[in-house]
Amino acid sequence: MTEQDILKALSNVQEPDLGKDLVTLNMVKDIVIDGNNVSFTIVLTTPACPMKDMMATASTNAVKFLVNKEANVKVNFTSNTTTARGDGQNQLPGVKNIIAVVSGKGGVGKSTVSANLALALAAGGAKVGLMDADIYGPSVPIMFGVRGERPLMKDAGNGKAVIVPLEKFGIKLMSIGLLVDDKNAVVWRGPMASSAIRQFITDVEWGELDYLVIDMPPGTGDIHLTMVQTVPVTGVVVVTTPQAVALADAKKGIAMFGQAQIKVPIIGLVENMAWFTPAELPNNKYYLFGKEGGKNLAEEYELPFLGHIPLVQSIREGGDAGVPALVGNDEISKQAFMEFASKAVRNIAMRNANMAPTAVVQMVE
Amino acid sequence: MTEQDILKALSNVQEPDLGKDLVTLNMVKDIVIDGNNVSFTIVLTTPACPMKDMMATASTNAVKFLVNKEANVKVNFTSNTTTARGDGQNQLPGVKNIIAVVSGKGGVGKSTVSANLALALAAGGAKVGLMDADIYGPSVPIMFGVRGERPLMKDAGNGKAVIVPLEKFGIKLMSIGLLVDDKNAVVWRGPMASSAIRQFITDVEWGELDYLVIDMPPGTGDIHLTMVQTVPVTGVVVVTTPQAVALADAKKGIAMFGQAQIKVPIIGLVENMAWFTPAELPNNKYYLFGKEGGKNLAEEYELPFLGHIPLVQSIREGGDAGVPALVGNDEISKQAFMEFASKAVRNIAMRNANMAPTAVVQMVE
Ligand SMILES: Nc1ncnc2c1ncn2[C@@H]1O[C@H](COP(=O)(O)OP(=O)(O)OP(=O)(O)O)[C@@H](O)[C@H]1O
Ligand SMILES: Nc1ncnc2c1ncn2[C@@H]1O[C@H](COP(=O)(O)OP(=O)(O)OP(=O)(O)O)[C@@H](O)[C@H]1O
Ligand SMILES: [Mg+2]
Ligand SMILES: [Mg+2]
Numbered sequence: 001m002t003e004q005d006i007l008k009a010l011s012n013v014q015e016p017d018l019g020k021d022l023v024t025l026n027m028v029k030d031i032v033i034d035g036n037n038v039s040f041t042i043v044l045t046t047p048a049c050p051m052k053d054m055m056a057t058a059s060t061n062a063v064k065f066l067v068n069k070e071a072n073v074k075v076n077f078t079s080n081t082t083t084a085r086g087d088g089q090n091q092l093p094g095v096k097n098i099i100a101v102v103s104g105k106g107g108v109g110k111s112t113v114s115a116n117l118a119l120a121l122a123a124g125g126a127k128v129g130l131m132d133a134d135i136y137g138p139s140v141p142i143m144f145g146v147r148g149e150r151p152l153m154k155d156a157g158n159g160k161a162v163i164v165p166l167e168k169f170g171i172k173l174m175s176i177g178l179l180v181d182d183k184n185a186v187v188w189r190g191p192m193a194s195s196a197i198r199q200f201i202t203d204v205e206w207g208e209l210d211y212l213v214i215d216m217p218p219g220t221g222d223i224h225l226t227m228v229q230t231v232p233v234t235g236v237v238v239v240t241t242p243q244a245v246a247l248a249d250a251k252k253g254i255a256m257f258g259q260a261q262i263k264v265p266i267i268g269l270v271e272n273m274a275w276f277t278p279a280e281l282p283n284n285k286y287y288l289f290g291k292e293g294g295k296n297l298a299e300e301y302e303l304p305f306l307g308h309i310p311l312v313q314s315i316r317e318g319g320d321a322g323v324p325a326l327v328g329n330d331e332i333s334k335q336a337f338m339e340f341a342s343k344a345v346r347n348i349a350m351r352n353a354n355m356a357p358t359a360v361v362q363m364v365e
Numbered sequence: 366m367t368e369q370d371i372l373k374a375l376s377n378v379q380e381p382d383l384g385k386d387l388v389t390l391n392m393v394k395d396i397v398i399d400g401n402n403v404s405f406t407i408v409l410t411t412p413a414c415p416m417k418d419m420m421a422t423a424s425t426n427a428v429k430f431l432v433n434k435e436a437n438v439k440v441n442f443t444s445n446t447t448t449a450r451g452d453g454q455n456q457l458p459g460v461k462n463i464i465a466v467v468s469g470k471g472g473v474g475k476s477t478v479s480a481n482l483a484l485a486l487a488a489g490g491a492k493v494g495l496m497d498a499d500i501y502g503p504s505v506p507i508m509f510g511v512r513g514e515r516p517l518m519k520d521a522g523n524g525k526a527v528i529v530p531l532e533k534f535g536i537k538l539m540s541i542g543l544l545v546d547d548k549n550a551v552v553w554r555g556p557m558a559s560s561a562i563r564q565f566i567t568d569v570e571w572g573e574l575d576y577l578v579i580d581m582p583p584g585t586g587d588i589h590l591t592m593v594q595t596v597p598v599t600g601v602v603v604v605t606t607p608q609a610v611a612l613a614d615a616k617k618g619i620a621m622f623g624q625a626q627i628k629v630p631i632i633g634l635v636e637n638m639a640w641f642t643p644a645e646l647p648n649n650k651y652y653l654f655g656k657e658g659g660k661n662l663a664e665e666y667e668l669p670f671l672g673h674i675p676l677v678q679s680i681r682e683g684g685d686a687g688v689p690a691l692v693g694n695d696e697i698s699k700q701a702f703m704e705f706a707s708k709a710v711r712n713i714a715m716r717n718a719n720m721a722p723t724a725v726v727q728m729v730e
Contacts, residue, residue, distance in 0.1 A: 104501075104502055105471065105472060105502055106470065106471010106472040106473075106502065106583040107470060107471040107472015107473060107583075107606075107611075108471075108472060111610070136469075136583070136584030136585050136586050136614075136617070137469055137470055137471065137583060137584055137614040137617070139610045142609055142610050142613060143610065188586065189555055189586075189587055189590065190554055190555025190556070190586065190587050191555070193586065217584065218471040218472075218501070218502060218583055218584075219501030219502055219582065219583075220501050221501050221553065221554075221555065221558065222554055222555050222587075225554065241472075243681050243684070243685050244507055244684075244685035245476070245504045245507050245508065245684060245685060246472075248507060249501075249502040252501070252502070276641065276651075276653065278643055278646065278649070278651060280646060280649070281643065281645060281646070284643070284645070286641075286643060286678065287678075288641070288676065288678050288681060289681055290681070290682075290685065311653065313651065313652075313653050316608050316653060316654055316655065317655075319608070319609075319610055320608050320609035320610060320655065
């Protein structure tokens, strides 16, 4: 067995999402051959890659069938999260992917989805931050149980002080709720809210991150514009519930990011609060907010559908108690969020492989 | 029997909410006596007064017991909706009460509550308008089934064109969704959204109204400030769902309107989506979003509690289909909204009787 043999065999293994083989994609390194023992490392496009096991099996089989039936194959994994950062983008240089979670309609579950997406990515081994961009109704402090905690400031070295994000469940967190007293209404005109958001980008030490998830406020207003004008957003995840009033607003959000001057790719759409199942009637699904509205919208707009999240009391309870579903005890909701996140992460990798970097939007007023 | 006798008897009948008697409150007129027949008119503080029957009985009894056991008493009702408009307030001169429905948190049911409050007031005989102040996520067009309809313009006489509100189910309606193409995102900076709201006040022919209900967007931002700076808001109705993340935002909304520079009275708080009852298990209440969170908040903040609205699939369906619960077929939801609206309307009358007019806010930035 030579290194050449192994590479030739692995050139028959496809990366399932990117549609090319592992060798062409430059994903194989550290081949070590010792008699019948062979080991190599596959460099994944994301640590949270849900295709890991499949690729391990396919690679092992390729070596055994094409090179040496007796081979003992050991596949190691490492990852180098792909990015679609363009040149000359100075903000958040250490952040590989900026994922904005948007909706149009309020209360559809953006914050819940953001929190659990961040946790699912981190569970896969990625370095993850979560920025709460909802200046008027921040949810991150409650959902992560860090209400009342205050982030520390730190000298950035150049005489400038930066804010160090809080860390909880392995996620770096920032929210206006961690800076402003809980009891006061934040009654700010748009320009002040926008400037708070800019500070979350320029004055917070996010460091090296594979993914920065941004929990956006409802609507399509100032903060959305400021965000796309300040950082290159890799893509947006659209959250909707199934009813018509939510879908109408989701369409507005989709239209906003598709506008010629903005052009941020849509990673996909997730349908939240899809149905309710009482514990006493485990076979009943109550489509309280309508049936498949999100799925149908994804089809209509030809967007990747990222799955259904059912309405589960423990999801709400976890949000209120500071223990998001992904780190909670309910297997049904955990499973739903894991499946959603793994679809999202694959679509992010595909987006990075196939599309041009997002530009920072120059002007849209 | 003399007019004096009747008035003396009626001075023993209390207006239950205002805590004074009908004669002191100047609510009795048109006394006609003909032998044993006596009739008079009680001028209610609102046509939607839920205390009508009680006052009729009490007045009849007062005359019979205190004046003449043989009397045939006929009580007529009319109404002159009270107002707390101050002097020198030029905007919307024909509108007696401006009621803003707010929440803080998105998606808790502001639009649903606004629509059904407007319809309940109109069902009681009041003249009612509904202004959709949600520029980024207008719901009124869908909820009233007038999507795609366009309001007409009209020459106001002074060479200025005004917009004539649409009318549906007896309610005058205005929404950005009736003016801007449905498919386009409204991506406006705050100042443009605020100017749209000002136009909804200055350039729309609202005419004479007992109540103008304003369906506010989520949060505590530009549009809220613009609203209180442009018109004297009689009071706000706070909508919340029971969970902690919603209550936290509701507190922000309450704090905003209570601020020294703003000072708009809170009419009361309504708890929406309080519980779900599957048809198959009519005795089960699933407190999906938590139990009594809104009621407890009202107690904590010493605000009038306006009731629970359960989570009922037909409320959502009615919203999507353009037939709000109050004009739909489901008696449980209709009843819940009627009880809520009658508490709200009483509290508005009490507010008008007991508190100073709201001032237009001069400056809060
Ligand atoms: N699948 C679900 N099952 C049960 N409860 C849920 C689910 N998704 C969200 N919730 C609850 O619904 C409420 C609204 O969700 P969330 O706060 O995430 O929405 P949002 O879109 O971020 O709202 P806003 O527009 O106010 O920011 C929260 O109390 C949350 O815990
Ligand atoms: N009591 C209820 N039972 C069932 N569905 C309800 C109930 N109240 C509201 N809904 C539904 O929940 C969704 C959110 O309600 P609504 O649009 O009124 O909220 P909102 O506070 O106005 O939201 P936004 O912040 O986006 O303006 C709608 O689909 C509505 O039909
Ligand atoms: Mg949120
Ligand atoms: Mg609304």
